[in-house]
Amino acid sequence: MAHNIEPKTKYAVVNVRMAIEQINPDSIADGLNEWLTASLGDDFLADYEFTDSDNPYITESSDEPEEGELFIKAQEFVVCLQDPNYQESWYRIRAKADLNCLTDDELRSYLSEHIVVGQSDRIFVSHISAMHPVCIG
Structure with a gap:
């Protein structure tokens, strides 16, 4: 070079x-x-x-692109849905939005675009991008 x-x-x-x-x-x-x-x-x-x-x-641009949006990296979350019978379903979600900052209605709406969320499901979210890995053993 x-x-x-x-x-x-x-x-x-x-x-x-x-x-x-x-x-x-x-x-x-x-x-x-x-x-x-x-x-x-x-x-x-x-x-x-x-x-x-x-x-x-x-990355992919949004429906209404804004300057700088391509540089926002997706974050990873673990989402647990718990139905009224306490049955759990676990998902790994990549999202540019911080799911922990959404209201309950916004979170339910966002997740419903990607996975099936029951109307009475409880939703638990953990931001795994921010976690530090620990090796045990």
Whole structure:
């Protein structure tokens, strides 16, 4: 890979996140290399590195896209539905919304779009993205 690094020179290193219309890892790497290589040596870009192009985070825009929404990563939750007979069903849900912050009606409505929720089911939510793994044994 070409670069434009001069000896004994200070450089600012900045992390950038981009939403790219391609989701094919090879197309991503090729497109970034082509785009960035063309900018080397223009007295602005000295060198570059990108990570995760071989395993990018894939997201989908909403029905009414807003600036920045593609950079909000989904969080993982464990949801337990308990029916009136205390029978439980467990689900692992990925959501951009924080399910713990929704009202009961909002939570029931959101979950009903993804799983079957009985009208009298009790709902328990645990935010597992925020948990730290512990190894026992």
